[in-house]
Amino acid sequence: MLNFAAFRDMPLEHAPFDHLIVPNFICDTxxxxxxxxxxxxxxxxxxxxxxxxxxxxxxxxxxxxxxKEFEQAIAEKFSIDLSTRxxxxxxxxxxxxxxxxxxxxxxxxxxxVLVYLNGHWDQSGGQLRLLRSENDIEDYTVTVPPxxxxxxxxxxxxxxxxxxxxYVGERRSMQLNWVRGRPYLWxxxxxxxxxxxxxxxxxRNAASKK
Numbered sequence: 001m002l003n004f005a006a007f008r009d010m011p012l013e014h015a016p017f018d019h020l021i022v023p024n025f026i027c028d029t030x031x032x033x034x035x036x037x038x039x040x041x042x043x044x045x046x047x048x049x050x051x052x053x054x055x056x057x058x059x060x061x062x063x064x065x066x067x068k069e070f071e072q073a074i075a076e077k078f079s080i081d082l083s084t085r086x087x088x089x090x091x092x093x094x095x096x097x098x099x100x101x102x103x104x105x106x107x108x109x110x111x112x113v114l115v116y117l118n119g120h121w122d123q124s125g126g127q128l129r130l131l132r133s134e135n136d137i138e139d140y141t142v143t144v145p146p147x148x149x150x151x152x153x154x155x156x157x158x159x160x161x162x163x164x165x166x167y168v169g170e171r172r173s174m175q176l177n178w179v180r181g182r183p184y185l186w187x188x189x190x191x192x193x194x195x196x197x198x199x200x201x202x203x204r205n206a207a208s209k210k
Contacts, residue, residue: 001026001027001030001034001057001060001061001064002025002026002027002061002064002065002070003022003024003025003026003027004069004070004073006022006023006024006025007020007022007025007073007077007151008073008076008077010022012077012078013142015141016130016131016132016140016141016159016161017130017154017155017157017159017160018078018154018155018157019130019152019153019154019155020077020152020153020154021142021144021150021151021152022150022151022152022153023147023149023150024149024150025115025149025150025151026061026115026117026148026149026151027149028149030057030061031117031148031149033056033057034057034058034061034117035117035148035172036056036057037054037055037056037057037058037059038058038093038117038172039052039053039054039058039091039093040053040093041091041092041093041094042093042094043094044092044094044095044096044099045092045094046090046091046092046175047090047091047092047093048088048089048090048091049062049089049090049091052091061174062089062174065089065113065115065174065176066087066089066176071083071087071178074111074113074153074178077153078111078153078155080110080111080155082110082111082178085110085178085179085180085181086178086179086181086182086185087176087177087178087179088176088177088179088185088188089174089175089176089177090174090175091173091174091175092171092172092173092174092175093170093171093172094169094170094171095126095167095168095169095170095171096168097166097167097168098166099164099166099167100125100126100128100163100164100165100166100167101163102131102134102135102137102161102162102163103161103162103163104134104156104157104158104159104160104161104162105156105160105177106156107156107180108179108180108181108184108188109156109177109178109179109180110155110156110177110178110179110180111153111154111155111156111177111178112153112154112156112175112176112177113151113152113153113175113176113177114128114144114151114152114153114173114174114175115149115150115151115173115174115176116144116145116146116147116148116149116150116151116172116173117148117149117172117173117174118146118147118148118170118171118172118173119147119148120147121145121146121147123167124165125164125165125166125167125168126146126164126165126167126171127143127144127145127146127164127165128143128144128146128152128162128163128164129142129143129144129162129163129164130142130144130154130161130162131161131162131163132161133161134161137163137164137165146171146172146173156177
């Protein structure tokens with residue numbers, strides 16, 4: 001499912017921070033099956049794998065992303081030892097107007113990997129920008145269209161600012177992070193699971209009032 005050769009051949013870029021972008025990281029032959037089995041997500045925000053029903057080709061893709069071969073490929077690309085670092089994977093399916101504000105990932109994260117699963121994307125909103133500063137969405141070096149199979153990986157650092165213009169609608173992505181330790185992992189898992197429970201409860205409550 002994953003094009004490791006394309007990943008290894010893509011050089012690491014250093015401006016505005018360490019990153020690489022790999023188009024077609026997910027093989028074309030697998031994309032349709034992965035999207036067919038993409039979990040039903042009706043609310044914005046990030047959902048941990050534990051809060052979703054995953055199976056089929058989508059589960060196989062998740063398993064490969066979290067496997068040792070990909071971990072080693074990331075470790076080699078960023079010259080970092082990840083063998084003792086836990087990882088976490090979250091899924092997004094919907095984007096709201098306030099999403100994408102300029103930010104850098106929290107200090108507990110070491111590496112962020114984003115894999116997109118959308119079809120053709122012709123909107124200016126929702127395209128991630130890697131930024132030179134924390135206060136200007138137009139001050140960017142590269143744009144990452146969230147089209148199917150594209151991978152973005154970057155080192156989490158003090159200057160790793162990124163964001164996108166506002167977009168509302170379906171926007172499918174997987175986010176894989178290697179983190180500094182299990183306490184951080186447990187806190188994030190608790191936070192994401194609680195958020196997922198509240199979103200699902202809110203959705204059921206709204207439906208019952210119709």
